[in-house]
Amino acid sequence: MANTEKHVIVTGASSGIGRAAAVELSNQGYNVHLIGRNRERLAKVQAETLRDGVQSQTYRLELTDKDAVQQVFDEIYSKTRRIDGLVNSAGIFNTTDVLDYDDQSWKEIMDVNFYGTLYPSLALLPKLFDQGFGSIVNVTSIDAFDGILDYDAYSASKGAVTSLTKTLALEGASKNVRVNAVVPGITDTEMTHERLLENIEKYRKKVPMQRPAKASEVAKPIAFLISDDASYITGQSLHVNGGWRLA
Numbered sequence: 586m587a588n589t590e591k592h593v594i595v596t597g598a599s600s601g602i603g604r605a606a607a608v609e610l611s612n613q614g615y616n617v618h619l620i621g622r623n624r625e626r627l628a629k630v631q632a633e634t635l636r637d638g639v640q641s642q643t644y645r646l647e648l649t650d651k652d653a654v655q656q657v658f659d660e661i662y663s664k665t666r667r668i669d670g671l672v673n674s675a676g677i678f679n680t681t682d683v684l685d686y687d688d689q690s691w692k693e694i695m696d697v698n699f700y701g702t703l704y705p706s707l708a709l710l711p712k713l714f715d716q717g718f719g720s721i722v723n724v725t726s727i728d729a730f731d732g733i734l735d736y737d738a739y740s741a742s743k744g745a746v747t748s749l750t751k752t753l754a755l756e757g758a759s760k761n762v763r764v765n766a767v768v769p770g771i772t773d774t775e776m777t778h779e780r781l782l783e784n785i786e787k788y789r790k791k792v793p794m795q796r797p798a799k800a801s802e803v804a805k806p807i808a809f810l811i812s813d814d815a816s817y818i819t820g821q822s823l824h825v826n827g828g829w830r831l832a
């Protein structure tokens with residue numbers, strides 16, 4: 586089947602890796618459904634992803650609101666009658682320190698990074714199981730594997746998504762529904778740009794390839810895992826990090 590008949594939902598599509606994934610998927614001919622909160626940035630990405638024969642729709646959605654997520658996913662499915670893929674890229678990266686613990690900061694990060702991945706998956710999985718195909722790609726982080734000082738909740742939230750990826754992969758395997766993760770190292774996006782500028786020498790030393798990834802370099806592996814080229818890959822974490830962990 587041609588990609589032009591396929592539909593992929595992308596969260597975090599208004600910025601960074603999610604935006605790059607939406608652009609890559611639309612370049613490959615997929616119809617894209619862009620989820621974010623910022624109206625102007627979503628409209629910009631819609632303009633970048635609309636092309637001949639490719640639809641691009643935007644949806645403003647707070648991903649921590651379970652009912653709202655279900656409603657938007659039902660709305661999309663009622664129009665398309667099929668969904669081929671979901672990219673869960675939305676996330677936040679805030680400092681938390683266990684020695685200076687407060688409930689609110691941890692809750693905020695878990696709500697967006699973990700529940701903001703779980704709710705879209707829950708809203709979509711029954712539909713994917715019924716139709717008998719589909720691919721979910723969760724964007725996690727190298728910090729889920731290595732930890733990161735002063736970002737305790739962030740690394741824990743990404744660890745939780747890493748485990749969720751494997752469990753949902755097991756749930757979906759017999760129904761031809763695949764669930765994988767792409768694991769970025771340091772990537773130059775709105776989330777990290779300032780920090781990168783301040784710490785560029787540190788990252789040069791840490792990353793064997795001596796530079797951060799471009800968002801487009803993370804987007805291509807995401808698109809691969811969404812595609813039928815990855816038809817026998819499920820439950821895996823694909824690291825995209827310039828050799829970081831070899832150092």
Ligand SMILES: NC(=O)c1ccc[n+]([C@@H]2O[C@H](COP(=O)([O-])OP(=O)(O)OC[C@H]3O[C@@H](n4cnc5c(N)ncnc54)[C@H](OP(=O)(O)O)[C@@H]3O)[C@@H](O)[C@H]2O)c1
Pocket residue numbers: 596597598599600601602603620621622623624626646647648649673674675676677678697701724725726727768769770771772773774775776777
């Ligand atoms: N950049 C890196 O170096 C790096 C490394 C490892 C992992 N990651 C992971 O990659 C993913 C994308 O990061 P990025 O660098 O592309 O970040 P980004 O440029 O800051 O984009 C974050 C996206 O998440 C959306 N978002 C945040 N909170 C939301 C909420 N409550 N409801 C709905 N949408 C929400 C934002 O939407 P609005 O702006 O419209 O609100 C935005 O589209 C994240 O999961 C991040 O943890 C990034």
